[in-house]
Amino acid sequence: MAQTAITPQGKIYPPTNWKTWLGVAPFFIFAILFLFLPSLRLFTASFTDPEGNFTLNNIIQLFSEKYIVDAYKLSIQISAVTALGGGILGFLLAYSVTVGGLPKSLRSILITFSGVASNFAGVPLAFAFVATIGRQGFMTHILRDYFGMDIYEAGFNLYSFAGLSLVYMYFQFPLMVLIMAPALDGLKKEWREAAENLGASTAQYWLKVAMPVLLPSILGAMILLFGNAFGAYATAYALTGGRIGVVTIQIGAQIRGDVLYNPGLGYAMAIGMVVIMAISLAGYSWLQAKTERWLK
Amino acid sequence: MAYLSISKVTKQFGDTVVVDNFNLDIEKGEFVSFLGPSGCGKTTTLRMVAGFELPTSGQIFLDGVDITDKSPNQRNVGMIFQSYALFPNMTVEQNIGFGLTVRKLEKDVIKQRVDEMVRLIHLEKHAHKYPYQLSGGQQQRVSLARALANRPQVLLLDEPLSALDAKIRVSLRSEIRAIQKSLGITAIFVTHDQEEALSISDRIVVMNVGEMEQVGTPFEIYNFPKTRFVANFVGSLNTAEAQVLDPANGLLTMDGIQLQTHEGIIGKKKGDKVTFAIRPERFSFVAEGKKENLLEGTVINITFLGSVVRIQMQIGNSTFNMDTFNRPSLELPKIGEKCQVTCSTKAVLILEG
Amino acid sequence: MKFLYRLRNFPFWSWLWFIIGALYFILPLLATFEFSLSWDPAIPWKAYQRAFEDNDFWETFIYSNVLAVATIFFSVLLVVPTAYWIRLRLPQARRIVEFITLMPFVVPAIILVFGLIRIYSSPFTIPFTDIQLMQPLTNFKMGTNILIVAGYTVLAMPYMYRSVDTGMRTVDIATLTEAAQSLGASWYVIITKIILPNIRSALLSGALLTFAIVVGEVTLASFLGVDAFGPYLFLLGQHRAYEPAALSFVSFLLTWFAMGMIQMVTGGQGQAQGAH
Structure with a gap:
């Protein structure tokens, strides 16, 4: 039977039959086998006690155990702080090489570096920061010897919330640069000229035109940064060896740990994470759609 | 002195001379077209009048005032862009009122002026829509209204019809001319389309590689071209x-x-x-x-x-x-x-x- | 007066942000490099010598590279036909497939790995019977390899899919295919002479990104218990000081090399995004 599918955009597609769908079958089978079934199994496992019986205990524990609630709080805080900090720094950097008037050559250098740094995580990143602002770090010494600032004396510690945030920022702000540079390119030169022509100052242009236009992209990118930090495991583990109990580390400890061991609870925590990530992704897609509509 | 006077203006980008010793006097209420192929310097000249480019040498006077070095937001000059350049985050009304808002006019003055402009371009039904909901022709009319709302001394139009369909192009061009005449506003219109220039202008400046080839009424330009370039380019x-x-x-x-x-x-x-x-x-x-x-x-x-x-x-x-x-x-x-x-x-x- | 105009236009703030960003980028690398050279002032490259002398380094590093190549091969095999088919015949599937390729963002590595273990550590049986078809994947070496390559393919999917799909959109692959068909080209010719050459840079950029993700990956590798470079570096860091710094610096250079290649082949259009 010939059918025509109409998408929300009102586009009319040619009729298809089941054979056409066979072309994408391998992809779907792969996704089901290695993405959906594992997630689904974790979901069912989080409602199972060690003896294999149904239980709601794990879910209840998610909200009642203080150290779990704290882990979520910590993860959310660290993700929010680094998303905001990385977002702001990344935005300013992206601004400086796009519409900020810096030479074109600096742009491609920055983009390449951002590509590297946003993928530079885990063990090497942890080592790099220990070597930089660890107790015997390069910058720690420079700050102490040349600027008279002993950051450890002042209460700084690399293996703390502030330290971990500083490390996360290293892959956070480059990601922001990569997302925001094209968005800033989307600001048409004519908008600025039109605004000036109509009597607006630079500040008025940014306040009334550029920022409102960019806001969905900025928020969307920050959500992505949030998720990026929220799901990070290797970096936190390599840096602190599990001393800072972010959710990912707690999950690892619950499922594979020596001290804490309660797989069911670990799976429940994982599902909790998936829910938070799904909410952020939904927010991201919503903002993305809004931006595309405007800039069409 | 003429209302708008462009005097001995030269513009160089690096070693390239884009506009070479441009002299033109435009009277109040006159509609002048700059006609020429791309790269002839017509847009650059227009942008110098708007203040987006500084002349390398020469001066521009508007109503007796030297505006050569004034920044764009201090000149009372309206500009229409080929790409419309409407602000995507604002409705039709907000776009039209933008120039009045940044000048901090009173709310009811703005409201009254915006309503007047919306009527002028016949978009009463679309006043609350966003640019992406409008057709190209409608967007360019909003852009016209936005520029006119500030009551500019000169209206500059940079190939405003080039991005539109052939039919809309013809109808909008007569609409622009009618509005210009009824308001008595001085206008400079940049185009590479000779038919457009001939049909809309009081006077045409034909330009080629930075120089003025011929200045005259459409009748003179069409019937008595002076140079080979004008003869080939026009008609x-x-x-x-x-x-x-x-x-x-x-x-x-x-x-x-x-x-x-x-x-x-x-x-x-x-x-x-x-x-x-x-x-x-x-x-x-x-x-x-x-x-x-x-x-x-x-x-x-x-x-x-x-x-x-x-x-x-x-x-x-x-x-x-x-x-x-x-x-x-x-x-x-x-x-x-x-x-x-x-x-x-x-x-x-x-x-x- | 011209000079003052120039001065007013000097992008002071832009330079400031750029310099702050550049310092953030460079200082940790500089510190790592400096530290890696400080083991023995007489032999500055000692840490590098020692690190490269270790057989385990070469074994894990080569193994990780093999995993990366396998992942790239498998991702290309999975993503290219799918993206192509959607562009050509099945635009309806775009939304759902794009949604699926974003899923690894919702299910981060740490969660994915436990899901995989949970499922594939039990034997395959025919549904509703006890007849065993295959022993659990996690029980034998090849099975674990399959599992980890599948996991990496999932992690790399957003980057690979986006890269390939963008490549196909830029060259308008559907029209190219129709043009080739109307000129009488066979499917073999279309695929080898039209599609692959036209998305070459997109493929390369997706492949290099995948490489950057896989080679240093820790989470999947350590929980699945494979001897890859990531866990090796992690263990090394537990009881050595200078060699890990040297290897960290080397792995940074490798990532940089991969990204530099992407920049070169795509002319700056390459989009890299974090994966942790």
């Missing part, structure tokens, strides 16, 4: 070279074929080379009793252009186009045939360059 005239035979009586020879002009050729002597032009529609098939400007040629190609038929002919060593009205009774020669055509002595124009 695709036939141009060819010939030798002067008798300057006093206006006699020329081209590959042995004699041509007669209406007036004598000033400043040339026998044997000098000149360039002349003949408009395609000035040719006709030979009627009985014609004595001068009898040209024999071979038909190379025949093209139907709707109301007109264009016949391409080899005459001497040059190729000429002849346009004739497409009547059902029209008898056309065949390709490869020889035929005789003629034109009046007034049709043979001697060009300067």
